[in-house]
Amino acid sequence: MAEQAPSNDQEIIRLEDARKIYQMGTEQVKALAGVTVSFKKGGFSAIMGPSGSGKSTMMNILGCLDRLTSGSYYLAGQDVSRLDDDSLSEFRLRYLGFIFQSFNLIPQLTVQRNIELPLYYLGWDARDSENKARELADQVGLGDRLGHRPTELSGGQMQRVAIARALANDPQVIFADEPTGNLDSATGEQILELLVKLNELGKTIIIVTHEPIIAERTQSRLHMLDGLIDRIEGNSNETN
């Protein structure tokens, strides 16, 4: 279903001349204007840039939530740029995890159910899901909150639940979109610690942020401007 990526197995993500063009009335907006970049497996990278720089579009494309207008996207060695909606869903389900600024937990579901959500779509049975949810909740330090609803938790706790959920399908890449944006600095620090720890355990993490203090903790920083890569710091990415 997908071609082999023309590159080494050290990289998990590779964009080639990626363009995303929106039609806004009569004007064309180039959210991505031909980006070529790759991310290393097991890396911890930040995508930075002012609003309108294309970093959200980049995130949506990398997260298989949106499709390129032209160019190629190789994820885990497979070309995903021509996949249909169902196949993209399948990719998200099997390979990706998401952490959002506003946590995006489903309010009417308990912590356990929220964590189990990816497993539900993977078709796990109830008992296995419950065990996995318990294990993940322990991992993020919320083993005693499984029966609570998100509204009964603090912001930091909610983000921990979101991280546990993002881990449930054992993803290849975790995308974090401003994960500390809605948290106070102390809590934000704890969440960041958690992400660093996950990276140390081998997860590839890509974080979108505009806070330099957070970006400093990553191995590489990709600065975007006007739909193009402005500069790259660190060693986790390469462009040609």
Add this chain to the structure above:
Amino acid sequence: MRQTRIARNIWLGIENLLLHKLRSFLTMLGVVFGVGSVVAMLSVGEGASKEALEQIRKLGSNNIIISSMKSAEEEAASTQHSHRAMSIYGLTYEDYRRVASSFKDIQRAAPVKLTRKDSRLRERALELRIVGTTPEWSELVPRDIVAGRVLLQADLDKQAPVTVLTEFGARKILATESTIGQTVRLGGDQFEVVGIVKSESGQAGNIQIPDQDVDAYIPIEVARRYFGDIFTKRTSSGDEREKVELHQMIVQVDDPKKVEAVAAGIERMLEQFHKKKDYVVSVPLALLKQAEAMKRRFNIVLGSIAGISLLVGGIGIMNIMLASVTERTREIGIRRAIGAKRRQIVYQFLIETVVLSTMGGLIGLGVGGLIPLLITYFSGMITMMTLKGILVPLLISMTIGILFGLYPAVHAAKVDPIVALRHE
């Protein structure tokens, strides 16, 4: 595995609906009343057809009942002039012989001669309807024998002054006296009670059921000899005298398919020998068909009303589900981002709608089951719940869930996850 998954999905749907109990309940109401009215309609319809069948059975489904009736002109004449003229009308002994012997499809026939007389046993008295007839009566109008026997051919041959009473009459007159063999006075003559039978009474359509609670059956020859053919009726304008030989003939046809043809034949035959139409031929089977046609019309009317309320209920559900989809846009976005496919979102919302409408259907079944009970209690109309009457409305309510849930569900699946995740 597959079954537990479906059960789990249904349970998730129920959980979601329980989060908004009042809203879910109000949403359901339309379906509740729709299904309720379908259930009520079906049970009233079933009851009506059962009642009709029951009445036809009492009349005898293969029977033709020919009754004497004062012709229209005669009726008008007797009310205008209140002179003491005697009107002569109705069926004759000759008619009976002709009808009974001319049609090969007639299995048996019984003549009926009626008169009302006071009956007495010591100080107890009761006005009875004296039915002069033949042993065929008990086969044409089969009723359980409580004690003794029915009329026999021997009674007719001997012209014996014997009578068979109904259970009702026997209780009133004989009371605690030993029953069989007791002598009672009917009018001015003594009769020996040889049997007691049960009785039915009432009306089926516009035909009087042949027997009544106050009947006393005696051999027809005895009735003719003791009471004659001339009857005096007391009316407000003075006594009215009538000469009627036979009040009724009951005829049984061997095949239900031939009943109507034979009835028409009898009608034509009587036409030839009667100048005026002083008789009525009624066919219980025709009544049954009429009842069925009535029931169909009734069902169509009620069915359309129930259909409209179901439609309204369905639209109500669709409306709320659409609102719910908008409200839960963010949830849909989250699910899609995690990896739910479009059809899984469709499935989720469809299950919720079907659960909602089916629960409405179940409650409607309860409400609808109650209505026929109330109808029966207040109007005495027979109602009946059948398995069909339960399954059909339930199936309808599930279908409504699918039909009206599909659009909101598809609408939900079209939500763009990127937009949805930004939705506040």
